[in-house]
Amino acid sequence: FRSIFFPVPEACELGNQIIVAQSDGVVRQKQPLPSRFEPEKQSVSESVSLPAQPVSQQKTNKRQRGDVGVTDQMIEDYVRTVIRENIAAALKMEETFIQDDRSFSEYGLDSILSVNVIKLINKQCNITLQTTVLFDYNNVNQLVRHITQAYKPALISLLKKNLPPVEDQKDAWEEVNHTGYATEQNLTHDGGIQRRQKDQGKDAIQVERSAERVYEKETVQIKTFMQxxxxxxxxxxxxxxxxxxxxxxxxxxxxxxxxxxxxxxxxxxxxxxxxxxxxxxxxxxxxxxxxxxxxxxxxxxxxxxxxxxxxxxxxxxxxxxxxxxxxxxxxxxxxxxxxxxxxxxxxxxxxxxxxxxxxxxxxxxxxxxxxxxxxxxxxxxxxxxxxxxxxxxxxxxxxxxxxxxxxxxxxxxxxxxxxxxxxxxxxxxxxxxxxxxxxxxxxxxxxxxxxxxxxxxxxxxxxxxxxxxxxxxxxxxxxxxxxxxxxxxxxxxxxxxxxxxxxxxxxxxxxxxxxxxxxxxxxxxxxxxxxxxxxxxxxxxxxxxxxxxxxxxxxxxxxxxxxxxxxxxxxxxxxxxxxxxxxx
The missing domain is CATH 3.40.47.10 (Thiolase/Chalcone synthase)
Structure with a gap:
């Protein structure tokens, strides 16, 4: 609601009050998840999904926590889920209804909510995004690309700390498909990230136009009359x-x-x-x-x-x-x-x-x-x-x-x-x-x-x-x-x-x-x-x-x-x- 006021404030002493407010017209209702999605959503702060790799590369000896290499896909998955979960929580909506290519403003993410969301993302990713970053990278895909490129070392360090020992992961490698690679469905450790839309974006060509890239590629043409x-x-x-x-x-x-x-x-x-x-x-x-x-x-x-x-x-x-x-x-x-x-x-x-x-x-x-x-x-x-x-x-x-x-x-x-x-x-x-x-x-x-x-x-x-x-x-x-x-x-x-x-x-x-x-x-x-x-x-x-x-x-x-x-x-x-x- 907006434009809220109390026309009879003195009525508070009598235990009654009149409240006048103008609705913004948005009605939020809790809706059931589509059946194709996993019914139980797990927190990104607990653990991360494991990378798919050939069975021939699996090690049988016990290794310590963090020995498994952190892949670019793991980083992207983690960051994407952090962003989606925090935006969904801020807007009080189901995460599955967030489309990664839609502008945050279309969901009603205003400046106040944006500041809170960025604080949570910074905390969970151990990074230092400016509170204004959503103005420059205004959908999930753009923000994911920015974070994974600008803060990759910090994310690798964070994910290595959260990786479980390999011996706890062996069940994830037992089932393989006919290509000799572990299936994506089996690569999710308990408490890890479910990749709900594994084919999302595979056929899309995504280009980030950052200030540095665009500027370096542009040829500055100085007009003679300006000189x-x-x-x-x-x-x-x-x-x-x-x-x-x-x-x-x-x-x-x-x-x-x-x-x-x-x-x-x-x-x-x-x-x-x-x-x-x-x-x-x-x-x-x-x-x-x-x-x-x-x-x-x-x-x-x-x-x-x-x-x-x-x-x-x-x-x-x-x-x-x-x-x-x-x-x-x-x-x-x-x-x-x-x-x-x-x-x-x-x-x-x-x-x-x-x-x-x-x-x-x-x-x-x-x-x-x-x-x-x-x-x-x-x-x-x-x-x-x-x-x-x-x-x-x-x-x-x-x-x-x-x-x-x-x-x-x-x-x-x-x-x-x-x-x-x-x-x-x-x-x-x-x-x-x-x-x-x-x-x-x-x-x-x-x-x-x-x-x-x-x-x-x-x-x-x-x-x-x-x-x-x-x-x-x-x-x-x-x-x-x-x-x-x-x-x-x-x-x-x-x-x-x-x-x-x-x-x-x-x-x-x-x-x-x-x-x-x-x-x-x-x-x-x-x-x-x-x-x-x-x-x-x-x-x-x-x-x-x-x-x-x-x-x-x-x-x-x-x-x-x-x-x-x-x-x-x-x-x-x-x-x-x-x-x-x-x-x-």
Whole structure:
């Protein structure tokens, strides 16, 4: 059940109570085992099955415990049974109903259960799996291959200790089939592992795509246009939480100030919302439509995300020295990350046609392009939390390919209803304590934030030739997807590491020269360790040096600004370089 609450807590004193709960719709019932399976399931902690071998190789003399060789098949059988039994126990289901090629998430194995399962597997196999491993190896087959390859010596040592003396095994060798080999059915010692599906996987070709294997096989193809020039950041502007400009933002960052406070935009007291804190923008209802030649009627029905991004895009161009008629007709692209809108839900039935395009995400970049007559692409990007960074990546691509001569890129996230709080709260993502504890043992989820950020980009050689002020340069960028993980929202350390190393190699970046990493760092028990582990392994491929690179996340200050989170981190880095200070 979820969303459990007690509407009349005072009734407890009377010996009665009313409990209201929402069912998840899953009904677990104990079912009889299919007849083809052994009715008695035996514990993996007692002993292991013996290897099949020719009768001619059997020794008649008595040997001590552990003298029998441990085969790869024995290791695989043991690990597979440990995994299956612990998952079945955690989910309170029969082991025989677990299919080895189905994702753990399909069985309802959530992050809390995953941590407990990994602890038990570590104990029974005498290994040290990270609690995040189920995100990278998300079914039984993948996890078995990973464990048997990464921890083979430890497993051999463990199994040798558990092998019974050979004289106790002689009954297992008495019956042989016509080929001269002991049958698999007779190779199970009392208390050992029953191989219930002996033909499973024999005809399947199974390939594990680990980060190391895939990376070593890939040929890094460096595009000529990427080698030619870096991308200069020549202007920027933004608003995040209570910071109405990037200059105010730096004051808060330099002092280590948290801009999270109790939400007052809506009354959340009567709602079943776990987190009532946020870092929300101020004055989202204020806008000067006449400055942009927009009527008051149209402005009223414009999503605040359109209004405020339009303002900050203009300010970023002002900061770069290019606002006004000088942009008329230029090949300037506009790339904006956004994550949907709920503003239209506040309207009644009778709305003017302006409400149609006033709430379209595609119009967010089109507004500034229309107002300034920009001739480059105008693209809205929705890739969830990475939206603004993907928008910046696409802007860099357009500059490298000479599709544009300049680009505006960034992201925006503004909430006009509490829907995000309700949806994220039901998903268990929000912090009930109201803090983003990034890379911290106190981590219990993230706090929603709002923001808008825009940067102005040019090719470095053009920026130098034009005498532009340069805040910093983008040496390289890259994007990828996690692929199949333990759930659609779960990250992959393998994919993250692969992408990081690809960018380092493609653009000639040595991690030993990196002084600061601005991480995603949402403040979750599983997501943060995955990100930290991927970075560590990526760095270790190039250097063994320690204690030279700071890591942090602006979410500890402004919460999680969703589609604007990435550009917020970029602006933080640029401000840190400008002031020559790594903020606390």
């Amino acid at each position: 030619q020039d870096s991308i200069a950041i020549i202007g920027m502007s933004g608003r995040f939480g209570k910071a109405n400009s990037i200059h105010e933002l730096w004051k808060y960052l330099a002092n280590g100030t948290e801009l999270v406070e109790e939400v007052t935009r809506w009354d959340l007291s009567g709602k079943n919302i776990s987190c009532k804190y946020g870092s929300l923008l101020e004055h989202i209802d204020q806008f000067d439509p006449l400055f942009f030649n927009i009527s008051g009627l149209e402005a009223t029905y414009m999503d605040p995300q359109q209004r405020i991004f339009l303002e900050e895009a203009w300010k970023a161009l002002e900061d770069a020295g290019y606002a006004g008629s000088g942009m008329d007709g230029r090949l300037c692209g506009v790339y904006v990350g956004w994550g949907g809108s709920d503003y239209e839900s506040l309207f009644g039935d009778q709305v003017p046609p302006q409400a149609f395009w006033g709430n379209a995400g595609s119009v967010i970049p089109a507004r500034i392009a229309y107002y300034l007559n920009l001739q480059g692409p105008a693209v809205a990007v929705d890739t969830a939390c990475s939206s603004s960074l993907v928008a910046i990546h696409l802007a860099c691509q357009s500059l490298w390919s000479n599709e544009t001569e300049m680009a505006l890129a960034g992201g925006v996230c503004i909430q006009t209803t509490p829907k995000f709080y309700e949806n994220a709260g039901r998903a268990g993502m929000l912090s009930p304590t109201g803090h983003c504890y990034t890379f911290d043992d106190r981590a219990d989820g993230f706090v929603p934030g709002e923001g808008v950020g825009v940067v102005v980009l040019k090719r470095l050689r053009d920026a130098i030739a034009d005498g532009d002020h340069i805040y910093g340069i983008i040496r390289g960028s890259g994007i990828n997807q996690d692929g199949t993980t333990n759930g659609i929202t779960a990250p992959s350390a393998i994919s993250q590491e692969r992408l990081e190393r690809h960018v380092y190699d493609t653009f000639g970046i040595h991690p030993e020269q990196i002084q600061m990493v601005e991480a995603h760092g949402t403040g979750t028990k599983l997501g943060d360790p995955i990100e930290y582990g991927a970075l560590t392994r990526a760095f270790r491929h190039y250097t063994d040096k320690k204690g030279y690179c700071a890591i942090g996340s602006i979410k500890t200050n402004i919460g999680h600004a969703a589609a604007a989170a990435g550009v917020a981190g970029l602006i933080k880095i640029l401000l840190a370089m400008k002031h020559r200070q790594i903020p606390p």
